[in-house]
Each structure stands twice: as C-alpha cells, then as structure tokens.
Amino acid sequence: MDISMNTLILMLFLAALVYFVYEAFKMKELWSRKKLISWLGARLGILILLFLAWKGFGINLTNNETTTIFLADASLSVSEYKKEIEDYINYEIENKSKNERYAVIGFGEDTVIEVPLTYEKQVVRLSSNVKNNFTNLEKALDFSIDYFPENNNKKLVVITDKNENKGDINALRDKVKKKNVNIMVKEINNYKEMDVQLSSIEGPDNIEGYESIPLRVVLESNYEDSGYIYIYMNGSRVIASQVQAVPGENIYEYTLPLEGQNEIFIRGEIDFPGDENKFNNTFSLERRAGGIAKVLVISEKEEDERNINRLLDNLKIERVNYAPGALPDDLNFLSDFNLVILANTEYQNLPQGFADNLEKAVGNFGTGFLAVGGENSFALGGYEDTKLEGILPVSSRMQGKREQGDTGLVLLVDCSGSMDDEAGSVKKIELAKKGAAEAIKALEEEDYIGVLAFSDTLEWVVPYQKAGDKDRLTDEVEKLKSKGGTLIIPGLIDAAETLKNSEVKVRHIILLTDGQAEKDGFDKYIEEMKENNITLSTVAVGEDCDREVLDYLSGSLEGRQYYSTDFRTVPQIISKETRISQKKYLNNDAFEPKEYGNLFNTGGYELPDLKGYMGTGIKNGAEMMLASHYEDPILAVWDYGIGKAGAWTPDLSGKWSEDWIGWEGFNRYWSSIIDYLKKGDGGKNIRLRIDKEGGNVGLLAVYEGPYTEGEVSCTVTGPDNLEESINMVLSEKGEYAGSFSLNKEGRYKFTAFLKEGETVTERVEKSIYLDFSPEYELKYDEIKNMDRLIAECNGKYLNSNESVFDEAVLNKNVSYMDLSFIMLPMALLIFLVDILLRMGF
Template sequence: MAISFDHVWVLPLLPLVWAVLYYLWKKSQVNMGSAKLSLILRYIIVSLIVLALAGVSWNFIVSRQAVTFLADLSDSNKGAVPRMEQFIRDATDAKDTDDQTAVATFGEVPLVDIPMSSEPLFDTIQAIPDSNYTNIGQALQLAAALSSEGFRKRVVLLSDGKENLGDAVEAASLLKKRGIRVDIVPVQTGEVQDARIDKLTVPEVVRAGERIPLTVSIGSNFEGAAEIYIYRDRTLAGKETVQLDKGENQFLFSRVAEESGFYPFRVEVHAAGDKESRNNSGYALTRVTGPPRVLMVSSQSGESALMAALSQQFQVDIRLPGAVPQTEAGLAGYDGIILDNIPAFDLPAAFLDAIKVSVRDLGTGLVMLGGKNSFGVGGYYRTPIEEALPVHMDLRGKKELPSLGLMLVIDKSGSMGGDQYGNAKMELAKEAAIRSTQILMPKDQVGVYAFDDSVYPVVELGPVTDARKIQQRIASIGANGGTNIYPALALAMEKLAEAETKLKHIILLTDGRSATGGSYQALTDRMKEKNITLTTVAVGNDADAQLLSTLAEWGQGRYYFTADAASIPKIFTKETMLVSRSYLIEERFTPRVTALSPIMEGIEGLPELGGYVAASAKQTATVVLSSHKQDPVLATWQFGLGRSLAWTSDAGGPWSKAWSDFDNILAKMVAWTLPRHHESDLLVNTDFSGEEGMVSVDTPRQLLTSKAFSANFIGPRGDEGEVELNQVGPGQYRGNFPVSQSGVYLLKVVDKSDDGQALSTVGLVVPYSPEYGQTTDGRGILEAVASAGGGTLLSLPEAAFADNLPPVSGRYPLWPYLLAVAAVLWPIDIAVRRLTLDGLLKRLVGFFKAKPAGVPETGNIEILSRLKMNKDRVREEQKRWSEDNAPDGAVRPMKDTKAETEIPTGKRPPEHPRRVNETADNKSTNDNSYTSRLLDAKRRAHDGDKR
C-alpha cells in the first residue's frame, strides 16, 4: 500500500505557498495568539488544496475478480446450450461476494445477456444472436469492454471452436496485453449423422443445345442410399438415386441447355438417417448463349399466331399467369418480358416486384400490350409495373371525362381480420378504397359504407375535394361483428340515387354470408331504374359466391372472386377505371407519328385501329404514336439499365386486326427493349469470403483508358444495391458487396463513363452457412486461444473464479475528502482573524457549558455585578471629591448620591479660605487629578471585565 499522485509537478508549489504565507504574516507585525492560530490554519488549508490538485490517491492490492462468460450460440454449437447454462450457474454460485460476473452470447455478432454485476440474476440464456457464423474474436472484444476497472479480469469462453469469421487468437493476445486472462471451456456437441452438399459445379458458359455437366460433391459421415433432386430455378429438372460412402462423394449429371439465358441450378440431397437438413442444398449458375430469350405471359397457353411470328427471331417461352418465375434469378434467364393483356390480380405480387428490379438493375426489356385487361383497366395502377413503364395508368389533365358517383360497401366483420396467407383483409380492403379515391377526379363523388350486423357511414357521398380527409376516415375502419349485406346495400343505393353524376356505381366487397336476407331482386330492379350498376367482390371460399355472382349479374356489373386478399386493391382500381368508361376508348382512328424511333423504320402507312386503353405519358417518355385524342398509343423510355415499352392497343385482337403487318412492328418493339451485351470486351469474376462478396472487372489492352465501372447486384431475397468498382491497376477494377444470405446473387456491370451502358451480367452463388459444412474438431483453435490469452482449458465451474490471476493495484482517490476538510477549516480561519483569541475561547466555553433550565445565564449575572461595582466606584469618587472641596469646619451631611452629582450651575459649595489660593494656583493640577482618577476607575472596570 502506498500513496500516489496524478500530478506530481504540483507538489513543489507547497513550500512556495508556505513561504508566501509566512512572509505576509511577519510583515503584518502581529504576534497575538489568534494571528498565530490563523497562520497554522492557513498552512493546513493550503496544504490540503495543493494535495488535492496533485491528485493524491491511496493505493492497495485488489483481490476481487470480474469474470465475463462468453457462450457460443452459433448453429454448430446450439446443442450444447443447456450444458453451457449449467456451467455458468454453477460458476456464479461459487464466486465470492465482492466478485462480479457478466454473461454474453455470440454467433456472427456478440450480444450482452447480463451486464457486469456483483449479483447476476442468471438462469437461462435470453440474448439470441445471428447463428449463421461464429466470430470468437469479436466476442472477446466485447468481453474486454464489459470488464470492470479495479478488478482482476478474466474471460471464460464456452465454445466448440469452429470459428469461421474473425481471428480469435489475435483477439485473445490483445486481451492478455490488457491484463485480461482468457480461459476456455471446450464444448463438444457430439457427432451426428450428416450428409451435406459440399459443392455444385457447372460451366460458366455453354451454347444452346449442348449438355450442361453438373458435378455434385457430397460429404457424409455414414453410408447409405440417397436421392439427389436437381432443380432449374424452382422447377424440378430430375431426380437421381445414389449410394453414399463415408467421406467425400462425387457424382456427375447433365442437362440439355435448351434455350439461351441464365440457368440457376439447385441440387438437394436426401438420405435416410441424415440429422442435419440445413446443409443439404447447393447452388450454381451458368449462362447459355444463343438467340435472345423472351418470356411471354398470356392467358392463352397454346401456340398463337403472335407467338409464331416472334419465334422467328427470338426464343419465346410462353407462360400462364400462375406459372411465371417469381425471383430475379428466375427472370435472369430472359432478355425480355412481354405482358399480353393480363390483369394484375392474376399475377403473383413477387413476379411484379421481380420485373421492376430486373428491368432497372439487370437491363431486362419489358413490353406491355394493351387490351381490356391491361394497363389501368387491368389493375396496374400504383404497382411496380407502372413504375417501370413509360405511362401513368390514370388520366391526368383530362377535363371532358364524365362524372362518376361511386359507393364502396365494405364488409368489416371479424372474419376480415386475416386470411390463410397472413394478409389482413381489412387493411387491404382499406388500401383498395383509398386507391379508388386517388383515381377519381374532383368532380366525381364517392361514399364509403362499412357493415357488419349494422351499417356505418364512414364517408358520406360527396365530391372528392378533400381526398386526404376521406382517406383518413377510411383508414379508421376496424374489423369486428357479423355479416349483414342487405341493409348496407339498400342504404348505398338510396344515397347514390340522389347523386347528380352521369355514372353511378356500387362496389360490394365481402368474405362471408349474410345473416339475414332481403328482396335482392327488387333492390337491383330499383338500381336499374336509377341507372346504378353493381359489382361484387368475393374474398375467400367462405364468401357467398352464388349470391354475389347473381347480384353482379342483376346489377349489370362484374363479379370477382379471389382467394388471395392481396389482389383486392388491384380489383378495386380495375373496376373503378372500367366503370368510368373513360379508360376504354373503342373508337376507330389512325395513329399519328409524333416522334422518330428505330421501331418505325421501314413502316409505311399506318392502318386504322379500333381502340386502346387510355393512359398518360410520363414526362421523360418518348411518345412514338398517339391517338386522335392525343393519348399515347406507343411510348418508350429508359428505366434504370433497361428499356420498357407501352403499346396501349391490343396485339392481333379486335382493335388491331386490320393491321396486316402488325407482327413486324411487334418484333421491332421487342427487339428495341432487349439489352445490348458486350461480354467479349470484359473479363468479370466474382467470389466471396465470409459475408463479403467481391466482383472484379478486367478490361482488354485496347480498353486500358480510364473507365468508371459499377455493378448493380440483386440478392436471393430481392435485396439490391450498387457496388462502386475502384481501379486497382491498369484496366483492373474491384468492388465488394454484402452476401449475408445463401443463394444466387446476380450482378450487372455498368460502364458509367459511357452514359451508364449495361455491359455484362454475372452470377455469384453463396452456399449454406459455413456452420453446417465444418467437420473438423475445433479443439485445436480453442487451445491456441487459451495459450494466446494466458489461460487454460477449464473442466470445473469453480475454476472460473480460481485465485490464479495476476495482482492488480487498486487506487482510492483522497482529493475529494481533502477539499471537504479545507472547506470546513476556511470559515474557522475567518472567525479566528475577526475575533480575539481570549474572547473567542470564552464564548466557545460559554456556548458549550451546560446550564439548568429556568436559571439565568451565568454570563449575564457576572456582567450585572461588574456594572454595579463600577457604579459604586464612581459614587465613591464623587463623594471624595465633595469632601475635599467643602469649607473647613462645615458640617458635611450625608446627601443623596444623585443630589451630589446634580449641583446647580452657579450654586457650587463655597470653597474654604485656605483653599482659595490652592484652588486658584493649582486649578490645572486639580483638573488633571480628577481626570486621572476617572481614567483609573475606567481602567479598573475594564480590567475587571477581562477577568
């Protein structure tokens, strides 16, 4: 134990300040006792302040410990969680009262489960990290941050040692340098039967018509039969039966490259007795060269004249709406996509999202063909497809449209809370109603009635002047109660009959059956009389499909059925646009050329068209052909890396059947949207390490001029981003991007120095987490960590608090207490300098001396006694003076003292004759004698007061 100072250089100030104080005291020439005491107090106060400024502390040796437990919760070690929890509980029970404990868990990143505390309330692990990776090094760094100062520090690592991120040995070495010991508790989870896909290998590029070799490497720790499933994207391409041996197994399969494009492959192994299924998949990606490949989505599954015409130039893959790819990887095999008069609610939402991302980030072409189920009347308003196309689905700036009165009657019963897909049907119904109000013009009128057992007027029928207020009211609808359709429908009809609009329409949505009935036939007859039409929407199999379809037929509207509540908004927007009768323009006209385009090269003489779907061109779009009403018929634009095209008339249907050469212009439309590749100019490679992907671009010698490259990437779950490629050498560019999920990553390399020209599309395959692929024992890593951290391998919980840590010095700061004492002494010093020492001591004695209750204070009695004695002395002096000045022989009667002292002026006693001369001669002497006596009396009284 010893005293230490934080600022030793302050200590030399102490004798200097002492010398200054002594000098000032001597200069004052005051040697009284109170002055000496004040000097001593000042010496003490200044000494305390200087010591406090020097940061004086009391040093001692620390015996208490701060132990941090790190529990490995990665997937490879999850089976050992109960054993790790028991070890931590037993260890904390064995600690001393002064010791502290913290608990943290880790996988990819560490999490604090219990902060450092002397009374940790640990029972089971609560903090669950991402378990796809094991990063021991980062966990050790967190443990160092949790360790308390003033303790001997230790980290106890409980792990299987199967590290796949970071550097645990280096981290442990750094902790040792900081005085933190790292001990290890090896956790063995035990070997389970496991067959895993180690690798799937395919060529990077093959030609169309060739066979694609697939090499599958399978690791297994047991023998037995297994089945290998081969998928191309999500479609099963084959199944093979194999025999697995212990160790590494390799199998070779092949599939024909029928069409050009990207082929994402996935293989799965299924073996009896396999206990770990998360490492049973492998991925690979190959590109098949050949003619451009186009995906055409149509309601007609067979060969059509349109498809036959396109097949002469492209490989056309025609799909029904329910069989389309729903991922960007699945669409990567196509150079272009054609949507042929398909309503949006027939297509999966994931497909619509994938189209937008593929066009924008991969340069895929997009063509939408018109018809009565396309564009706005197909429900594409506010969908990802609208974002990608060069037209808006609604009409903007149109004043000649007929006014519409629209009543939305929405079921709010309790069953509207959700469907089998987890969608909140009520929320989607409200979104649909809000979208309908967004389509309407200010001159239109809208009303919203919600119903369960009763009817609730959410929005009374009125002009759409404050759309935001209407939408807020719609958003307040909640789902509860039963279902009673007739009263709500009847009330909506009565309100709408009074509206002064050219068109009147009701949309009824429900997912159930009405509890009571009414005369629906009579109700729809009255609707016809008032020129009101009715459309019904049935959601789910519990809806009364027969009643709703009949109501739609009687109400001269349309009947919709959907099992997927996510389609409700698309149905509402389609119906709102259809009922306005302003989006379907079925009039004969000859389109006019309004802009030059390669699409129109060689096209001479435009025939008449019989109709189109009205839309609004976007600001930066190019309108190549327009209608007689200045609406776009053919519009194009650039969307990200890709091109998209809108043809608002139909393709080979009743509107365009008079155009005999339409196949030719359609082929040019599709060709204009297809990407322009320059793969031969670049060498693009991809790789990954841990959670970081890498892409490199090497340019040929003739292109060594300075370039600016980037790469757009799309992950397996649709996550997307842009990678800046930095130049690292002549013609060499590199960039990194995150790859935290297993699956196929697609990258499109872009030449930013050439107006963002899309160059090459490549793929990167990230297999399952490395947690499921490690077969080696991690004990060697654990021993290396213990050695680097100055620790050892523990077997007993009590060893976690063993007295084997290096000594640690503790410091206790004293300066706050020194300043407190100086603050107390300061007013005492002031009191000593202001009061005399004797008087101060007497007052202190009198203050602390005890006295009985009811008795006058002794100090007051003494003062009164001294005053009385002084008064008697003065009286004696006056009496003596009177006797000395009386005539000789005169009788000196005793007089009252007060009378003697009050002698009238001019009537003083006659002086004795013999005294006359003495008085006259020695007047000065007598006066002095009298004054001297008075001064003596006063001095004696003062001395008595002191006594």
C-alpha cells in the same frame, strides 16, 4: 518549408526561455541574486508545466479489480452441448468470491448478452435467440472486449468448438494486445468420427454451344466408405454413380448431356451408409447460355398471352409463363430475366411484394419491363398511385379533356341492416364507404358525383355535386349507416331524376346491394332512363343477391354486372366501374397510330390500324413512340434507373390489335421493341470470380477491355429479398476486390456493373448457393485461427481442473492518468508568485 506543430511549440518555448534570460540580465543590477534566481525559476517552472500539460504528461497505474466474461458459443455445431456449457459456467460462478464481477455473452452469427455485468451469483440459462447458422468469432470477441469496464483487468473465457465460418479473429490480434485481454479457451470437442461431405460441383461458366458439359464432383471424407453420388438436372435424375470415398479429397468426373437446354439447375446429393452428418450432403449449381434472352410473361388469361408467346417463340427467345397468383415473391427471380412482360393484369391480383421487387429489378439490375394493355390494365387495372405505375413511362390518369365530355355518377348504395354484417373482420358497409371513396378519387374535378343511400328510406349522403373538393366528399361518405330493409325502386327513381336534370354527357348509376329487393316493377323506369341516356351497372355483394333482377337492370341499361363473394374486392370493383363509366379510358375507336421517330420501324413501313386502347397520360421525360388520334400514348418508353420500361396501351389478344397481329411486319417491329427494352446478357470485357469459404465470400471483378474512365460496382441479391451493395476496392493490377458474408441458406446472385458516369456499359451476373449452414461443414483438419491468437496474445487453453477465477492475470490492465489537472493549477500558482516577486514582496 513546412513546420510541424511540435517544432513550432518547441521554438516558442526556446524563444520564451531566451527572453526570460534577457530580462533577468537587465534586472541583475536592480534585484538581489536570490530574488533574481527565484523569479527566473518561477518563469522556467511555468514554462515546463505548460509544456508538459500540452504534451499530456501522466503516469501509468496498475488496476487490481478484475472482470470475467464467459463468451459461450450457441451456434448449431455445439447445440447438443448446450447443457454442458451451462453446467460449466454455473460451476465456475458458484465457486467465485463475492467481490469478483462477471458477465455471460452468447454468440453465433450475432452476439447477445445473456447475463449483464454483476457480482451476484445466479443460475445461468442460455435462452437468448441467437442466429445460430454461423459462427462469427471475430464479431463476438470484438463485442466482448468493448463490453469490459474501463480500468479493469480483463479475463475472457471463450467456450467454443473453434468452428469459425464468418469473419477472422486474427483481425483482432492487435486489439486484444492493446486492451490487455487475458484470453482463455474452453474447447468443445464435437468431432464426428465418420463424415462425408459433398464439397463442390464444378462445370463451365457458359454452356452456350455445348451438347454436353463436363462435371467435376468433389467429396471430402474423414473415413473410408462406399456410397452413391446422385446428380439431378432441372429436377430429373441424370446420374447415379456408386463410388468409393477415402479419407481426404475425392474427385470424380462425369459428362452431362444438355439436349438443347439454355439454362440448367444442377443439384447433387450423396448417400453413404456410415455418414453420421447428413446435413452437408447437397450442392447446387446453375448455368446459363450467354447471349440467350430470357423473358417472363405474366397474364391472367390465356388469350392475353397467346400472341405474346407465339411472338417470342418465333424470335427464338426463351420464355417463362406465370399466372399472377403463382409468381414467386423473390427479387432474385425477377432480376434473372432480361425482360418482364405484364399483359392485361389487375394490380390487386399480383403478389404483395411484386411491385417493390420489380422496381429494384428494373432500376438496380437493368431488367426490362413492358406493360401490355387491355380492359384489366392501367387505370382499370388499379395501377394508379402504385409503385408499378411509378416504373411505367405513362400515368394511369389521362391528361386533358375528351370529346365525350363530363361524367355524372350516382352511387346507389344498399344501407339495409344486412350491410352491417362482417366479411373478413370488416363490415360490408365499411367496404361500401371505401368503394365510394375510390369512385370519388377516380373522377376528374369537372365530373359530378352523388352518393344515395337506400334501405326502406332514402338519404343523399353526398348530395349530387361537382367532384372538385375530393377530401370533403370522402369525409361525407363516412355518414353511410346501415339500417332497415331493402327497396331499390325509390332510390332508382331519385337517382334517375337527378341525372336527367344534370348538364353532363355521360349519366351513369352504380347500384351496390347485398340482398333481395323488388322482383318486378322496373320496366317503366328503365324506359325513362333509356330516354334520358342513363346507364346502370350493378355490384352484387355475397351469395344472397337477386342476380336475376340485377342482371336484368344492368343488361337493359347498357351496363355491366359484377359479383363479389370476396367482399374485400368491392372498392376495386367500384373504382374500375367508375373509370369505365367515364367513357374515356376504354377507347374503342379505329384509328391509324401516329409515329414519332422510327426507332422501332427503321424500314419506314406503313403501320396497321388499331381498334382501341387503354387511355393513359405520357409522363415528363418519357418518349412517346406511337400516339392515338387523340394524342394519347400507344407506345411509350423511358429509362428507369439502369433499366428500361415501356407501355403498349392496346392489347395483344387481338380485340384491338387484330390487324397488327396479322401484319407481316409484326415480328420485325416487336423484335425491335424487345431488343430495346431487354437487359443485356453478360459482359464482353468484364469477368467476375467468386470464392466461397464457409460464410465468407471473396469477389474479384477483372476488367479486360480498353482504358476507360468508368468504375466497377457490385450488388448482391439473396434470400428474403436481400439487396446489398458491395464495396469494391481497386487494386494496383486494375482489379476490383470485395467481400460479402452469407447470412442464410439459399441462392445469392452477384452482379458486377461497369459504369461510365451513371451509365452502365457492361454487367456480368453470377450465382452461388449456400446449401447448408457452414456449421455442418466437415472439419477433418484442426482449426488454427484460435491457436494462433492464443499463442500471440499470451492466452491459454483450460483443462477440466482449472478454475477460471483462480487463474492469474498475466496481462494486467494499466490505466494512464493525465496529470494536466495538477500541472495547470500549479502553473497558475507559480504565476501568482511571479507577480508577487515583481511587486517587491
């Protein structure tokens, strides 16, 4: 049997009382009646005081001081009344007594203190930057109630049009009552005499198999007018309909031909001549054909995407092609695709937020990702130590030694006076330092590096040595200084002599310059460098370089030429050239790929040869499906979050993969890769319903499949790359319910996942649009929420003649004083009396 704490304390109290009576009975022969009664009364008094202190006994006190808070609506729907609101508040403050305290708080979607609590009269200007696209009365009232000082009577004057479109003020009813808040409302009447609103466009959720779809268009109006409904599909107008709108709800039905589209974006617009509110005249809707895969192909050059496009078209897979510079920086955009293919593209050319959004799209939403190789990918594409590399099953840096052996690299850096010039607020010499640091970073510890600065003098800023201590070498690069003129030949001689005596198999010079130098006299040294197997590449910075000379040098010494008018790209160029010079990242050998398992080759067909690939290293946890003759990854895959990512290190342009592209099994093999990597489309046993009212969204995920131990979760993505998880609560019916508050106009995509453990077994996606702020919604019905709160909490509406500070306080604040601080000392005092009685006093 369980005994509560209250029962236990009461039992102890009674036991103590019985004990005291028993003690008194024993002492009745020894003490006088008066002393016995005094002692027993003292003991009983101590018990009663301790019991009352434990129970928190106290008294209620009524407070006399009153604080008034003006809660001023600053949302869009009342923006034209801002001056009237300020004038009203200032008039009331001017007529208050000096002993009355007040504060001013502004609100829209959020809440801001305009004037902190004060007794001083001052002119109020509502100047704080409030988010005004929504009205969240619940949040504003909650904040204001908490802002009241304790032990004060509370007057809350709400100045608003009552247009609540986020939250629910009725949720605060009990708090208003408990805190004894006196609510007064100064209502702003912003009623538009004539308003027609495009409230919704409805169509089937899945357009698969439809040749045309029915559309249901709903208008709401508070007057009668004739106007037009325009429907646009994927940017083209398909319906222009003249209609008659009457007060209330108006429903119109149309049929929209699809013409084979698997994905449509519908935008509706209305135009009525008498309409005074044009902000609520649009509505957006999108629909897809379930089961149709959608692939995003990103490439810098047409030749890199040509065969990928042909493959996807042959497989009847919908594709969208983008150059890296034109990609939207939007998580919603990427997570819409079943698969993203990045073909031979440099990292620096991708949008700044691309890798972050791709990581979320793959890891959190299941979008598949495949990186395709080429000379601008992986290590040479600058993927190392980026978030993009983190998603991939391979690392950009190769693992293990290669037959080509160690590399000896000399950076021959122009340090003439012109290198002190600025490019984009950064000096060219500083970019040269960054380039040298990138070269050091790209080398292996067994490689050699030297940095030789040349002008009209020479200086080994980093003496030729092993690249083991990279931090120290990078620090030494900081000694590069610009001075003097430009002479290339002395530096070329010194660099070549150093490399000639170096015991390495790859000897390479990278020459960086921004100006003019010697026109001839190079041939003798070129021949000597050829005899010693020294190669040279040139990096020309700016328009003033002697390209003819630089092309001659690099062409004669089997190197490459780079020209940069955007000086900020110099570090990336040097990094890329360093890796190329190592002769192990670019592999141009023909070989037969080695197959590990037959996941993508279930028929066991003989695989064609490849003629090259980009060197990478397999990561722990990744599956290497195909390997080179050096055991480097050719095709690798792994799970990343709830999605899958893959790497194909050859190209698909045909330079290395010509035999594969011409192979009769090419489509079959690559169809298996795409099916494996791509995100599944839709759920068989899970449905998602979305209900939007103002800025509030209600979600209901219904699982209709067989019993499972799994659970349903939901995530929303929205404007400005919003990503947020939504708490889904399981109801008795087996349905999962959640809610979300929209915070900006734009598209919101809700994805519900059915998970068993960490594995996503099904997902379903659904998108809605917030086309206009709910502040502009048609209000032809009186808003009742504030009325109910006023009625239930003894509040009132203020007319133009009533002064806020003269209003009587009906709900007085009553504070509770706990008397334990008195009762405990009294118990101690009585205990001392008890001691004195027992000592015979």
